[in-house]
Amino acid sequence: MAQKKRLLTDISLKGLEIAPSQVRGAIRIVPLIRRNIRNDLRLIRRPYQEDMTVVGLEGKITEPGMxxxxxxxxGLVMSWTDDGSPVAACGGQIVKPDGQRQECGCTSVRLMHRMAKRESANQLRFLPLHLAMEGFLSLFFSGPTIAWSEYSKYALSHGLGSRYETSVSGRYIAGLEDALRVFEIHERQVGVLVFVAESLASAFVVPTPEDYRALHTSLLEDFYGELIYQYSLLYDTTWPMDTTIEDESKINSLADLKGAIAKMRDDWASFQGFMAEGLLQRQLNSQIVYTAGSFLLQRFITDLQPKHKNYIGEVIIRESGELEYLKTYRLSESQTRRAYLLSQLAKHNWNLEATAKALSQTSHDFISRLESAGFGYLLNQAVRDAALKKTKKSSR
Known part of the structure; x- marks a missing residue:
């Protein structure tokens, strides 16, 4: 019961300051500054060179399972101390080999065990963003909880079966590589909000400025949704946003000027925080993945709203709730639609009639909606044919 109280319920930038943004083309990067740096938690990057990775989620990688x-x-390696002292010689620790490498013809494959794996007493390896995406793919994965006659034998036996989503590497986001190369990194910067054509593409936070400098370009290796990729191609500039001192007549000394500039920066930070309102202060559904001393590694998904921006991601927070690590991925409309339909089915015990009624639709319309979302294979063919026939008849 105690752990449930520590589940993340919303994303707050408490303890972080939003600095003025930097703009290049359609890319706007908003620096996040941390004033209280503790050094009892560090993250280092562990590069992999393989073309593909296979992660065993159940038991050993060589055994049957998901x-x-x-x-x-x-991957990211998380090191921490239990007494609040600084992590010693971060990056120099001796670690065990991470997985196995295999050559499959012209393709190299890395075989790994678990998304988050403890490597020593105070060290944990996890796969950034993939931890969140695997959680998203596994939502309602087991399928119907009752053997309703409308479902196919496959759905009743295997649930949703093999699920997949597609995404785009950050290297294909037009202008992102240039922006990361030329933008200034502040002295105490520990993260960024990345906007593409004023749409929040990613929020990224790490524990210390040293970690951030080492991981700054890793944003290029992250994956992004198709919508963000399209925005980067369609737009070559951001919205014009200027801020000035409100009343210059009141500036009569350096102290007045300093106060006016501070207010202007506060107003600008508040506005940039407002731009990320689809993520910040949004209700979340979270899951604790690992407890590491006083730190909690969690993954989350925002409460699904089909007509709003929706995100998945992962965080590391202290027991006090202070944010130490954050990485997010914006879901596309089609990804949101699929997750929303599954959530509604699960909410109504996978009963098609009850779910359709709750969504103010006929059962045939709801079945057509499942078909268009790519879930038609869950239903038996007679139900699909009847819905298709009804839809064609009503469209005449």
């Missing part, structure tokens, strides 16, 4: 397949360019 697997996750993806291109994984790097």
């Amino acid at each position: 697997k996750y397949f993806s291109y994984v360019p790097h």
